[in-house]
Amino acid sequence: MRRRLVKENRPKVILYGLGPIGISTGKILAQRQSIEIVSAIEIADDKAGKDLGELLGIKAARGITVSKTLGEAKNYGIADVVVHTTSSFVETVFPQLEEIISGGMNCVSSTEELFFPILKAPDATRKIDELAKKYGVTVVGTGVNPGFVMDTLPLFLTGVCERVDEVHIQRRVDASKRRLPLQKKVGATLDADEFYKRVETGTLGHIGLRESLQYLAVNLGWNLDDIEEQVDPVISEKDITTEYFHVKKGQVAGIKHIARGFTNGKAVLSLDLRMYVGAEKSFDRITIGGNPSLEIEVKQGTPGDIATASILANSVSLAMHADPGLINTKYPMWPHCEKL
Amino acid sequence: MRRRLVKENRPKVILYGLGPIGISTGKILAQRQSIEIVSAIEIADDKAGKDLGELLGIKAARGITVSKTLGEAKNYGIADVVVHTTSSFVETVFPQLEEIISGGMNCVSSTEELFFPILKAPDATRKIDELAKKYGVTVVGTGVNPGFVMDTLPLFLTGVCERVDEVHIQRRVDASKRRLPLQKKVGATLDADEFYKRVETGTLGHIGLRESLQYLAVNLGWNLDDIEEQVDPVISEKDITTEYFHVKKGQVAGIKHIARGFTNGKAVLSLDLRMYVGAEKSFDRITIGGNPSLEIEVKQGTPGDIATASILANSVSLAMHADPGLINTKYPMWPHCEKL
Known part of the structure; x- marks a missing residue:
């Protein structure tokens, strides 16, 4: 499937998960004028139903009511990128990723295991990669560690x-x-x-x-x-x-x-x-x-908290530009030494 | 045009230019068992016609006679990547790049201006990028500086x-x-x-x-x-x-x-x-x-001499894997901060 073109220059972003990392990333994204947050998802009762602007403490994000599930979310499938911050484990997030990808949306995830899942979860990795290619979307697993300092x-x-x-x-x-x-x-x-x-x-x-x-x-x-x-x-x-x-x-x-x-x-x-x-x-x-x-x-x-939220926010553009698939199953697109 | 597939796992490389950087890069490549150097080009009279193995001081590269021009070179157009180290200036290398690209070969170049030529030489940059896309090849301009330390x-x-x-x-x-x-x-x-x-x-x-x-x-x-x-x-x-x-x-x-x-x-x-x-x-x-x-x-x-030769050698794989076109005219394929 061909990558869907973004019709305007403002990528539409859904926040999926409003724990500490989701909130920090949301704060950064809400302040980037060229990005539009269109929905937010959080299953926890103390946040679902609330106003995103109030949860983030940012006026620009007001008027968005937090949904309990992606399926219920406004703009499901119209968004360009889902910023996903729910769990550390591939097994836990697999159905969530399936839903995101099948909705035709790119995904940036803080799931630690998703940074390089091929050895621990080869089947899930192949399924995610194949599904992403089928729907023409990019899945990025990143963070400060894993994702930056030690890899x-x-x-x-x-x-x-x-x-x-x-x-x-x-x-x-x-x-x-x-x-x-x-x-x-x-x-x-x-x-x-x-x-x-x-x-x-x-x-x-x-x-x-x-x-x-x-x-x-x-x-x-x-x-x-x-x-x-x-x-x-x-x-x-x-x-x-x-x-x-x-x-x-x-x-x-x-x-x-x-x-x-x-x-x-x-x-x-x-x-x-x-x-x-x-x-x-x-x-x-x-x-x-x-x-x-x-x-x-x-x-x-590298200060962990802000760095993690930042690299997630900075990966929104990457998710829009990179070839479809799960990102670290492919050759990194910069020169590095390899035993040849 | 679709990217030509490499028929075996050993990319065929042509060395184009045997000045100090070309020689250093050639030494590295000649020792990588999964790469095959198939030709070498150098216009200077003291090197043209000589045996590449002797010039590099490496046995594995023996039996390749240095040609004066790319057109005369054995395996012209059959090679996968040309490692190009002739001049610092886009204007000087433009006809050389045209010949490489039109021959259907990817190119890794040490030309300093080619690292980010769009502002100094917009017309040449667009032509190189378009030609590379037409022939389905990737052109990488890199080095230690420009190419690494300061960018x-x-x-x-x-x-x-x-x-x-x-x-x-x-x-x-x-x-x-x-x-x-x-x-x-x-x-x-x-x-x-x-x-x-x-x-x-x-x-x-x-x-x-x-x-x-x-x-x-x-x-x-x-x-x-x-x-x-x-x-x-x-x-x-x-x-x-x-x-x-x-x-x-x-x-x-x-x-x-x-x-x-x-x-x-x-x-x-x-x-x-x-x-x-x-x-x-x-x-x-x-x-x-x-x-x-x-x-x-x-x-x-970062030690300049060995680092430059190394990043050129390490870019051979990048030139084989990245999308067709001139590399730094596109969005870098890793997260970075940008004013949004």
């Missing part, structure tokens, strides 16, 4: 390398400057036992680290023998007081989540993410071993 | 920004560690008068800085009121001895080339490139002012 940015940097032997990425986030939910999310104030229990039940840990690692390996043309993933607490070495609470010496200050990819027993890829209260500073550091070797630092790091 | 990398970084107000880029290259031609190219050992004379005749100065600036402005959606470009000598404050020669105190140590883009009297874009012997260290620094603001440093900088 696309390092791969972009390899564009100037003749040869890449290893890639190591460190991300340090001083959680004490972040919002309360993030401080809770990293497990601050827990004891170590409780921390590990929550890791086992899947309520602690960063989603998408494995996807970032696999995206790098596949696009560098590397066959990994093994992947190791490890989540541990960072134990506070002193008493720390944040805006919200106290972390005592010996309690959990936050999380250390590391993924490594091995070839011939050597960790050729490592993604080392630490988010905890009391981190001396935030930074992102990408080290590429090869020819040339490169070391890149993002001073102060 | 695509900063634009890539804006993908995580809600809003970009200004972008400032510094590149410092300690020329004393570089090859003799580069030390000469930056004007080392000249006196200031001679330096400015050479700038006037166009034999000194970095080509492509204006193109990098315009690429950033157009893709960020900014209308610049004015562009200023200034080339000055860096005067040595002490006697310096390199592997090749002595720079006395008061002589030119190298070049300072700055381009600025203004809106409402403010320099919202600045590209500040300094290459000189005796620079304390090499680095690239990208500062983005906006929300969030970001500061990124490439420690030791």
Whole structure:
């Protein structure tokens, strides 16, 4: 099917999901004059039926009543792009994506697993990609991490390398400057036992680290023998007081989540993410071993909250311009080093 | 015209131009097992007629005799990608590109002006783009600078920004560690008068800085009121001895080339490139002012020589996968911030 042309220069956007990320992204989009938000979807009772402008705190978005489902939404199927922020997992979002794509709408999603789902969910990935091609729409899974710091940015940097032997990425986030939910999310104030229990039940840990690692390996043309993933607490070495609470010496200050990819027993890829209260500073550091070797630092790091909402908002144009299909199942459209 | 399919997995490459960059790129490509170099072109008498393997110093490339023109080359029109490294200027390379494209071959070119030629050479740009679409091939103009440090990398970084107000880029290259031609190219050992004379005749100065600036402005959606470009000598404050020669105190140590883009009297874009012997260290620094603001440093900088050859070699796959046309006349296929 041919891509539907946008009849005017103002892409029509539907917000699907009004959790913290959906709200932040909505705020950015509502302030972009060349984009028009035409509908919003949120199943939660405290938001459905409300006025979007009030939820976003932005006048320009007034007059749009939040619907419970996409099917009920005004402009269903007339919109150009759905900005989708409901869940981290491909399995959960699959029926939602089916509905969006079959409605003939492009989709930008914050679903972490959707950034590079081919290895974890090959069947769903192929179905999404085929369906998107059938309806002539583009599906973009993105965010700051996965989507930027530990995958696309390092791969972009390899564009100037003749040869890449290893890639190591460190991300340090001083959680004490972040919002309360993030401080809770990293497990601050827990004891170590409780921390590990929550890791086992899947309520602690960063989603998408494995996807970032696999995206790098596949696009560098590397066959990994093994992947190791490890989540541990960072134990506070002193008493720390944040805006919200106290972390005592010996309690959990936050999380250390590391993924490594091995070839011939050597960790050729490592993604080392630490988010905890009391981190001396935030930074992102990408080290590429090869020819040339490169070391890149993002001073102060890439601020997670605003960066995620921004890259989702900035992907609306990408979803309108890129070829139909699921975006990271295709060759990235910029030069990068690959083993050839 | 439909894109011609590559019948086997080994793209056939022609090297067009065997100057220092052509040779370096050829060395990389000759060592990539999944690429096959099928011809080489060089007009210079000391290379035409010679064996490519000997010129590259690589056995795998033996048996290919260097032709003087593309028309005479074996496999003309059968190759998938021409790696073109002949001149910095669009006007000079235009007939060469016409021949490559009309031969049905994709092209990766180091021509600096070709990185973003639409503003300087709009007619040639449109003709190249139209011709490439007619023949179903992709033309990529790239390099480390323009092509990476001061344009695509900063634009890539804006993908995580809600809003970009200004972008400032510094590149410092300690020329004393570089090859003799580069030390000469930056004007080392000249006196200031001679330096400015050479700038006037166009034999000194970095080509492509204006193109990098315009690429950033157009893709960020900014209308610049004015562009200023200034080339000055860096005067040595002490006697310096390199592997090749002595720079006395008061002589030119190298070049300072700055381009600025203004809106409402403010320099919202600045590209500040300094290459000189005796620079304390090499680095690239990208500062983005906006929300969030970001500061990124490439420690030791991106090494120019190997990086340029690498990005050319890495663009062979891009030229095979991207949609037909001239690459930077289209929307970049990754999220970036734009004024909307």
